[in-house]
Amino acid sequence: MDMATRTTDDVNLDRLGTALGFLMRLAQIKVYEVFFEEFGDRxxxxxxxxxxxxxxxxxxxxxxxxxxxxxxxxxxxxxxxxxxxxxxxxxxxxxxxxxxxxxxxxxxxxxxxxxxxxxxxxxxEGSLGSNLTAAEREQMTVLLRKFVGLT
Incomplete structure (x- = not known):
């Protein structure tokens, strides 16, 4: 593939694609981007x-x-x-x-x-994870609470 025509979907993250800290960072950035798009004027x-x-x-x-x-x-x-x-x-x-x-x-x-x-x-907050099922969102919440010590 020509490097000049590579899109963001073509970028190989290799092991970063399964690195928990990296994925959590991307998730936080995504949440903030959506928040400021919708509520930046608040x-x-x-x-x-x-x-x-x-x-x-x-x-x-x-x-x-x-x-x-x-x-x-x-x-x-x-x-x-x-x-x-x-x-x-x-x-x-x-x-x-x-x-x-x-x-x-x-x-x-x-x-x-x-x-x-x-x-x-x-x-x-309720709209976040709209691409997840209700069960997946609940599971993610439970796992994040456990990860950060809120259980």
């Missing part, structure tokens, strides 16, 4: 929504615990929380019993925004 990224959703369901959660649970590095979590605070979405509180800790809660405006965003966010 001004809320998937990671931001995830953080706000967890805070909504765990008011007063410590920033360090939140970062550990979502596997967000400390420096990135600090930057993200500061950005969310600047947008008026979260408030931070330093507890008297541990002045090194930071507790995070949503502002009333953020509670309404997150509840509203959850409709389209979870509808989007």
């Amino acid at each position: 001004h809320l990224k998937p990671g931001e929504f995830s953080v706000l959703w967890v805070i909504l369901h765990n008011p007063g959660i410590r920033q360090s615990v939140l970062g550990q649970r979502l596997r967000i590095k400390r420096a990135h979590m600090t930057k993200l929380i500061r950005s969310l605070e600047d947008q008026g979405l979260v408030s931070r509180r330093i507890p008297d019993e541990d002045r090194r800790a930071v507790e995070i809660s949503l502002t009333p405006e953020a509670v309404a925004k997150v509840r509203q965003a959850s409709d389209w966010f979870f509808a989007f």
Whole structure:
């Protein structure tokens, strides 16, 4: 085959085609591409929504615990929380019993925004894997939960 006429379908991935980490990376990229095509104008990224959703369901959660649970590095979590605070979405509180800790809660405006965003966010999530059967999607979810330690 002429290299100049090769299409993406013709590219030989060899063992990468069965490499779990590589396939998961491609899956994440695909999810983000579809998300930003459909919801890029919503001004809320998937990671931001995830953080706000967890805070909504765990008011007063410590920033360090939140970062550990979502596997967000400390420096990135600090930057993200500061950005969310600047947008008026979260408030931070330093507890008297541990002045090194930071507790995070949503502002009333953020509670309404997150509840509203959850409709389209979870509808989007429900549409992912539309090329899978319901059983395959459920199996993929079970396996991913097991893989990341959520079982």
